């Protein structure tokens with residue numbers, strides 16, 4: 270289904286014309302723009318004076334994440350499934366950010382075939398649109414392409430350790446295939462493609478019930494419920510605040526022709542899951558207890574990016590500390606859960622209860 274809502278029309282640009290990457294007023298599409306990272310990206314791009322079209326099927330995203338941008342007159346919300354060819358009625362784009370894909374295990378495993386198709390056909394349709402418009406494309410890949418890594422920290426030249434037939438494969442292998450397709454399509458068809466391998470990112474607008482570790486822990490702590498750690502809690506992740514990630518994606522878009530191949534984006538600071546739980550308990554003043562559950566299949570033990578390529582080629586590294594980012598995220602969930610329910614031990618709406626059965630600790 271295709272539906273355009275709100276926002277002003279964007280003037281089409283003549284075929285083949287490319288805007289100055291640094292100038293304001295570019296026409297930009299963001300697939301998955303109503304999701305967690307996408308909504309912050311749309312907000313930043315509209316704030317910088319660009320005309321932004323968000324394409325989203327609302328599988329995991331929410332209108333409420335971006336609807337407020339329509340008042341700017343620079344934002345158009347288009348309900349569209351990227352597995353289908355792009356709809357008519359859209360302007361010619363200078364830039365496309367391709368983020369459409371559910372990112373949390375609870376969501377991407379709910380319909381694994383759909384996830385695989387979103388990675389494959391969704392990326393193909395988006396590449397075709399970039400070719401048609403002469404747009405630069407930034408593709409959101411993931412640290413999951415490294416699987417359960419045998420090389421630490423993970424560097425872009427590492428090929429990964431991924432199970433092709435496990436419960437996570439629709440996403441992990443789907444994203445690996447999307448990288449291959451984007452690379453070959455770019456080479457063969459002359460489309461300028463850039464790829465961000467995104468590591469764990471957190472912040473406001475994560476969903477309370479999507480099973481990601483930061484939102485799980487915060488909601489559980491605010492409820493005064495048990496904090497669930499899968500495994501012993503000595504497995505590590507590195508957590509990047511969403512504002513830093515948005516800045517990284519924008520720099521990748523604006524980077525010169527020299528930025529070739531995938532670029533790791535994430536925090537180089539490694540934290541154990543047990544330590545994260547203790548920090549969240551401390552920052553919320555919660556009386557929650559930590560309880561342990563069996564580790565899910567194929568759960569990676571360590572995860573930390575080597576970001577030297579992003580630093581050297583884009584001058585990017587995260588600026589916001591884990592505690593500062595958590596403070597903003599906790600404040601968001603307090604508002605989201607609302608009123609008395611946000612108080613420790615208080616009742617919260619069922620929708621705010623973290624996913625448990627399928628909860629895993631990484632996006």
Ligand SMILES: NC(=O)c1ccc[n+]([C@@H]2O[C@H](COP(=O)([O-])OP(=O)(O)OC[C@H]3O[C@@H](n4cnc5c(N)ncnc54)[C@H](O)[C@@H]3O)[C@@H](O)[C@H]2O)c1
Nearest residue numbers: 301303304305306326327328329330350351369370372470
């Ligand atoms: N958040 C992270 O830590 C993280 C880590 C690695 C990679 N990523 C990647 O970044 C991107 C955004 O992740 P997020 O955390 O914002 O996830 P999210 O689930 O909040 O957002 C994904 C968005 O894509 C939309 N979408 C899904 N399938 C679609 C389809 N077929 N057609 C149109 N829209 C569709 C959803 O409705 C949602 O708005 C994803 O591609 C994800 O793989 C995220």
